[in-house]
Amino acid sequence: MCGIAGIVRADAAEPVAEPALRRMAAALRHRGPDGWGMARAAGAGLVSTRLAIFDVPGGWQPMRGPRGTLLVYNGEVYNHPELRAELGGAFATTSDTEVVHRLLERDGLDALARLNGQFAFAWWEPHARRLTLVRDRFGVRPLHWAGLPGGGIAFASEAKALFASGEASAAPDLAGIDEVFTTWGARAPRTAFAGVAQLPPGGLLVWEDGAIAAQRTWWAPGYDPADGAPTPDDLSALLADAVRLRLRADVPVGTYLSGGLDSSLIAALAQRASDHELRTFSVAFHDARYDERAFQQQVAQALGTRHHVVEVGPREIADGFRAVVAHAETPLIRTAPIPLYLLAQATRAHGITVVATGEGADELFWGYDLFKETALRELHARDPARAETLLDALYPYLDVPAERRGPAWKRFFFEAGASDDPLFSHQPRIAATGIVRAFYRPEVQRVLDGMNGEDPLARLRAELPPAFARWSALERAAYLELTTLLAPNLLSSQGDRVAMAHGVEGRFPFLDHRVFMHSVALPPERKLGPRLREKAELRALAQRLLPRAVVERPKQPYRAPAVVPFFGDHAPGWVAERLEARALEQVGIFDPQRVEGLLRRCRAGKATGFREGMALVGILSTQVWHERFCARAGAAGPDWPAERSEPRVRLDATDGIASQ
Amino acid sequence: MGDTEVGTGVRAELRAYIEEAFLYLHPDVQLRDDDQFLELGVIDSLGFVELVEEVQTRYGVAVDALEITEANFGSLDALVAFVERRRPS
Numbered sequence: 001m002c003g004i005a006g007i008v009r010a011d012a013a014e015p016v017a018e019p020a021l022r023r024m025a026a027a028l029r030h031r032g033p034d035g036w037g038m039a040r041a042a043g044a045g046l047v048s049t050r051l052a053i054f055d056v057p058g059g060w061q062p063m064r065g066p067r068g069t070l071l072v073y074n075g076e077v078y079n080h081p082e083l084r085a086e087l088g089g090a091f092a093t094t095s096d097t098e099v100v101h102r103l104l105e106r107d108g109l110d111a112l113a114r115l116n117g118q119f120a121f122a123w124w125e126p127h128a129r130r131l132t133l134v135r136d137r138f139g140v141r142p143l144h145w146a147g148l149p150g151g152g153i154a155f156a157s158e159a160k161a162l163f164a165s166g167e168a169s170a171a172p173d174l175a176g177i178d179e180v181f182t183t184w185g186a187r188a189p190r191t192a193f194a195g196v197a198q199l200p201p202g203g204l205l206v207w208e209d210g211a212i213a214a215q216r217t218w219w220a221p222g223y224d225p226a227d228g229a230p231t232p233d234d235l236s237a238l239l240a241d242a243v244r245l246r247l248r249a250d251v252p253v254g255t256y257l258s259g260g261l262d263s264s265l266i267a268a269l270a271q272r273a274s275d276h277e278l279r280t281f282s283v284a285f286h287d288a289r290y291d292e293r294a295f296q297q298q299v300a301q302a303l304g305t306r307h308h309v310v311e312v313g314p315r316e317i318a319d320g321f322r323a324v325v326a327h328a329e330t331p332l333i334r335t336a337p338i339p340l341y342l343l344a345q346a347t348r349a350h351g352i353t354v355v356a357t358g359e360g361a362d363e364l365f366w367g368y369d370l371f372k373e374t375a376l377r378e379l380h381a382r383d384p385a386r387a388e389t390l391l392d393a394l395y396p397y398l399d400v401p402a403e404r405r406g407p408a409w410k411r412f413f414f415e416a417g418a419s420d421d422p423l424f425s426h427q428p429r430i431a432a433t434g435i436v437r438a439f440y441r442p443e444v445q446r447v448l449d450g451m452n453g454e455d456p457l458a459r460l461r462a463e464l465p466p467a468f469a470r471w472s473a474l475e476r477a478a479y480l481e482l483t484t485l486l487a488p489n490l491l492s493s494q495g496d497r498v499a500m501a502h503g504v505e506g507r508f509p510f511l512d513h514r515v516f517m518h519s520v521a522l523p524p525e526r527k528l529g530p531r532l533r534e535k536a537e538l539r540a541l542a543q544r545l546l547p548r549a550v551v552e553r554p555k556q557p558y559r560a561p562a563v564v565p566f567f568g569d570h571a572p573g574w575v576a577e578r579l580e581a582r583a584l585e586q587v588g589i590f591d592p593q594r595v596e597g598l599l600r601r602c603r604a605g606k607a608t609g610f611r612e613g614m615a616l617v618g619i620l621s622t623q624v625w626h627e628r629f630c631a632r633a634g635a636a637g638p639d640w641p642a643e644r645s646e647p648r649v650r651l652d653a654t655d656g657i658a659s660q
Numbered sequence: 661m662g663d664t665e666v667g668t669g670v671r672a673e674l675r676a677y678i679e680e681a682f683l684y685l686h687p688d689v690q691l692r693d694d695d696q697f698l699e700l701g702v703i704d705s706l707g708f709v710e711l712v713e714e715v716q717t718r719y720g721v722a723v724d725a726l727e728i729t730e731a732n733f734g735s736l737d738a739l740v741a742f743v744e745r746r747r748p749s
Contacts, residue, residue: 407725408712412705432706438685597684606680611706 003028016045037649059095075119139201166637185488228521262358562613
């Protein structure tokens with residue numbers, strides 16, 4: 001796992017300066033603490049920072065292939081030994097990077113369908129002056145880019161490296177921010193920054209000699225029969241294989257354990273496949289409402305893992321908040337990423353740099369309450385009495401306590417959106433999140449209103465695939481979860497960014513594309529079962545591997561406290577500073593008078609609902625994000641620190657002759 | 661306690677609650693007793709849920725789903741009338 005970045009000029013005679021590349025490398029060193037490398041060619045420069053996982057002594061990047069092309073690559077292709085055997089011939093390293101590179105040089109972009117893994121890379125073909133940027137199927141690994149004046153392009157794993165290069169500057173994109181406060185994350189190609197785009201999951205971009213020649217997806221999730229692949233074996237064999245592949249590493253691998261079904265299942269399969277004592281890592285909360293430690297310990301004991309727990313309370317959340325925003329590079333809607341940032345820190349401190357987790361299971365096997373709620377809201381049209389009874393048994397993800405879910409709540413819930421609305425499943429979430437937008441300054445709202453077609457929901461509707469209309473309500477919900485929440489939020493702010501902040505790589509067996517295809521082919525009742533029992537298929541498998549109490553327990557959404565960490569005696573001073581009227585005026589997005597009303601309620605302990613929690617986190621994170629990036633917009637790239645150490649690789653082909 | 665006093669007390673309490681919980685997001689609005697919350701945009705659909713739950717909790721009033729209408733909850737006047745009608749004596 002690594003960080004990658006680079007600059008390519010339209011004019012081959014215009015050099016890419018080494019100091020700019022050194023600054024890009026420095027901005028991404030957290031992703032690659034083991035070393036860095038650099039390549040310069042005519043009108044092009046590439047850098048890599050490396051977290052060594054395969055072929056620790058070799059495997060440095062950028063790599064130059066036998067045909068003279070250059071590759072910087074972030075991620076893992078787990079089936080690299082099989083691909084290597086098929087390619088044949090001599091290899092200089094045992095890394096997956098070299099296998100991917102050889103495959104690209106042989107097959108071009110046809111190679112992509114063969115790759116099983118999570119990756120983002122940039123491939124430079126100097127003779128054609130062609131740069132190809134690629135991102136994995138589900139968007140596990142990030143990749144940003146910016147068009148440069150004169151027709152060039154800069155790219156980087158994280159946007160901060162683009163700013164460090166001096167080629168792009170940080171300014172808010174109101175439409176991108178508005179998307180965060182609508183569907184919980186800016187959806188590619190949009191980001192929270194103006195002029196900075198991200199590749200969509202399963203996307204690729206080809207830049208050739210000064211212009212973008214192609215921009216398309218090479219893979220997208222779908223729910224038509226052709227998108228599924230029933231496996232001859234049951235899920236057990238397939239998932240065991242997905243886990244086995246993800247234990248491949250030349251360093252020890254651990255797992256995260258939330259106490260829920262998915263991560264417990266991954267830990268159980270990892271323990272079976274591993275030849276060493278498995279290490280498991282968990283977040284525990286001081287506040288019992290969020291805490292799942294009893295279940296975590298039960299699983300760890302049953303599996304015999306060496307278990308580590310990170311205790312998180314309000315102070316830890318406040319203390320980690322600014323660093324998480326800086327890594328996530330976006331305003332946030334929840335504090336949930338902070339405990340995972342602290343968990344990655346502890347994981348690293350225990351010498352583990354690779355962790356497998358249960359991410360993706362809820363999207364593939366319809367585990368979230370959103371799926372149950374969608375089913376109930378559909379049922380309500382036919383059988384309102386039964387739907388209302390079933391709703392009482394749910395624990396809605398919207399975090400409304402039972403005593404507040406009276407008839408008015410039911411009414412809101414069942415009337416939120418027409419069943420023929422493509423966004424039907426997500427309307428309650430969209431309505432709830434809308435509170436953050438109510439804090440905008442009136443002039444910000446006017447600007448957003450004037451952006452024709454930039455409205456987040458209009459864009460989402462316009463970009464739905466034609467097949468969407470053929471899918472069931474639950475399949476549509478799953479597609480929307482994958483495309484609006486998983487990649488833009490869970491895999492990013494709550495996944496890659498907070499783990500890579502400490503040089504820890506997350507691996508997600510459920511996001512093996514074969515597991516996805518298996519899930520698509522399953523009959524719907526094997527996902528959301530009768531009486532709204534979620535993840536029937538996984539539960540059946542778990543019964544053979546896990547303690548009964550863990551398999552039978554009701555699902556608990558992962559959440560963290562939102563308001564308490566930022567008020568009271570323990571609250572850090574920067575919170576009040578960032579939220580004072582002058583600071584809000586400087587950033588210019590939120591209305592100070594409205595925000596003051598919210599703060600009064602927070603200080604008085606009255607802001608206890610999930611909506612005001614979202615509003616506070618949204619406003620505070622925007623203020624922190626702006627200060628960290630945009631307030632420095634006037635500062636040129638040279639103000640960013642540069643990598644001072646010597647690169648482990650230096651390829652210099654600016655005169656046409658590469659040297660190493 | 662006479663009807664007028666009850667009305668004044670409930671009205672003042674509910675006004676204070678609505679101002680404190682919702683109107684901070686609408687600093688330009690001077691809410692009149694007969695202003696319609698939804699029409700004026702000061703309370704959205706989920707805010708309406710909070711309002712109904714608050715009335716139930718604060719005044720011990722059991723609200724049936726069919727009673728959740730603008731006629732009962734749509735304005736300060738409507739709310740006061742509903743609470744007066746339904747509050748346990």
